[in-house]
Amino acid sequence: MNPSQDTKRTKKIVTSFILIFSVVIIAVVVSTLSNNKSGTTSTAPSTITNSSPSAPSTDRITSSSTAYKDGAYSASDSYETPGGTEQITVSATVKDSAISAISLKQSANNHDSRDYQDMFEQGYQSYVLGKPLNSISLSRVSGASLTTGGFNAALEQIKNQAQQ
Amino acid sequence: MPHSSKSKTKPSNKLMRHCTFDAIGTRWNIEISEPVSNFTYGKLLGDIKKRIEEFDKNYSRFRDDSLVTIMSKSPGIYELPADAKLLLDLYEQLYLLTHGAVTPLIGQALVNAGYDTLYSLQPKEMQATPSWEEVVDYAFPTLALKQPALLDFGAAGKGYLVDIIAEIIERRGIRSYGIDAGGDILYRNAKDEAVEVGLEHPKDPSLAVGIAKIRNQSLCGSSIYKRAWGSYHHIIDPANGKSPKEIAAVWVVADSTLLADGLTTALFFIPASTLQQQYNFDYAIVRADLSLETSANFPAHFFNQQEVVYA
Numbered sequence A: 001m002n003p004s005q006d007t008k009r010t011k012k013i014v015t016s017f018i019l020i021f022s023v024v025i026i027a028v029v030v031s032t033l034s035n036n037k038s039g040t041t042s043t044a045p046s047t048i049t050n051s052s053p054s055a056p057s058t059d060r061i062t063s064s065s066t067a068y069k070d071g072a073y074s075a076s077d078s079y080e081t082p083g084g085t086e087q088i089t090v091s092a093t094v095k096d097s098a099i100s101a102i103s104l105k106q107s108a109n110n111h112d113s114r115d116y117q118d119m120f121e122q123g124y125q126s127y128v129l130g131k132p133l134n135s136i137s138l139s140r141v142s143g144a145s146l147t148t149g150g151f152n153a154a155l156e157q158i159k160n161q162a163q164q
Numbered sequence B: 001m002p003h004s005s006k007s008k009t010k011p012s013n014k015l016m017r018h019c020t021f022d023a024i025g026t027r028w029n030i031e032i033s034e035p036v037s038n039f040t041y042g043k044l045l046g047d048i049k050k051r052i053e054e055f056d057k058n059y060s061r062f063r064d065d066s067l068v069t070i071m072s073k074s075p076g077i078y079e080l081p082a083d084a085k086l087l088l089d090l091y092e093q094l095y096l097l098t099h100g101a102v103t104p105l106i107g108q109a110l111v112n113a114g115y116d117t118l119y120s121l122q123p124k125e126m127q128a129t130p131s132w133e134e135v136v137d138y139a140f141p142t143l144a145l146k147q148p149a150l151l152d153f154g155a156a157g158k159g160y161l162v163d164i165i166a167e168i169i170e171r172r173g174i175r176s177y178g179i180d181a182g183g184d185i186l187y188r189n190a191k192d193e194a195v196e197v198g199l200e201h202p203k204d205p206s207l208a209v210g211i212a213k214i215r216n217q218s219l220c221g222s223s224i225y226k227r228a229w230g231s232y233h234h235i236i237d238p239a240n241g242k243s244p245k246e247i248a249a250v251w252v253v254a255d256s257t258l259l260a261d262g263l264t265t266a267l268f269f270i271p272a273s274t275l276q277q278q279y280n281f282d283y284a285i286v287r288a289d290l291s292l293e294t295s296a297n298f299p300a301h302f303f304n305q306q307e308v309v310y311a
Helices: A003-033 A111-125 A150-163 B038-059 B067-073 B084-097 B104-113 B157-171 B257-266 B272-276
Strands: A047-050 A071-081 A084-095 A098-106 B015-023 B026-036 B076-079 B136-139 B142-145 B177-181 B184-188 B195-201 B204-214 B217-223 B247-254 B282-287 B292-294 B300-302
Touching: B015 B038, B026 B038, B026 B157, B038 B067, B038 B157, B084 B157, B084 B257, B157 B177, B157 B184, B157 B217, B157 B257, B184 B195, B184 B257, B195 B217, B204 B217, B204 B247, B217 B257, B247 B257, B292 B300
Parallel strands: none
Antiparallel strands: A047 A071, A071 A084, A084 A098, B015 B026, B026 B177, B076 B142, B136 B142, B177 B184, B184 B217, B195 B204, B204 B300, B217 B247, B247 B282, B282 B292
């Protein structure tokens, strides 16, 4: 294969991938924040599902800042590549109003697409994910220095004052 | 707590030992993982308590009678304790490498932010932190203070004390033991066995983000969400008087706890690559958006999607 052609093609795939990827992310964010789904984006059809039974359906989530409900959310989208149509799914877990986990699921048929999706996935996997400490039963834990005595008591006092 | 019953067949009182106590504002766990007699263990605990008291009396800015409190009130030339060399040498190096961000002169800023002897946690007006050159003339064994200054050794002092306690334990011939000072951990094992340590999620202490495995090394961690009040936490940038917020947690694995502890703080301010030119260590950084950066050989496994299951 002609090297310049190859580079061109690579560039094209990366560009289209980044474009589509941004659309998916925007779609997830906008759909989660807005109850007006039809106004999100006019590109490829995207479906958002909430697989957590306790959490409300996404279209009841309002745009107020504290309205992220705990639960698992996911969005899928399909996009065209030089190698054909590919599907991508982004899943996010919301805990305490913050995204505590996020992942990508790929269904690429084309070899190049698979490589690029792998690259994206590796980037995404470099976010830390929390696992309940009591499920790994380790006697030693390292994080912020455990505080004893005065500091904690003082902090409690400050919090109580703030509530009065 | 010795509770060995005097067995007729085997009159040995040698046991593995574990003790927990509070000192220098944190919880300590010391585990001796080889058999030690009641006599040796008793002596050892006495030595450790005495040494912690001595260290606290020199370096704690939280007590009125400490050396650093006395120094803060009257400038002059002070003869330093013998153990000050390693600590001050590291502080001097880190001061230069971080362009003044890691500095013992941060004491007054911490007090003004409310991290004072009474834990008032009431921020007062911030003053500029003076430079090392303005205030300190250090040439071991002396340290001259050219103007009143409250020294704070919070960035590396605890780690250093862990190393000092390790030395005391080894003086009793013990080679397999672990010291955990509120998450700053030193682990020694005669058979080079590893110990697993959970890495606490910076935003949720009930979760771990991974498991580190350390063997004959030290691991220190720091996170900005504990020891935090108002807009401050335990680290303050002397350049602007604010607590840095871009990094949520840092872990460092190194051969000494002093170094691991000091580098943990330094990594809040400068890129790891700068420090790696100078020191041998591995690190993991979790930024505020929970993105992760680690050195190539940081000895830990971070949980992936498949391993994390929410109820």
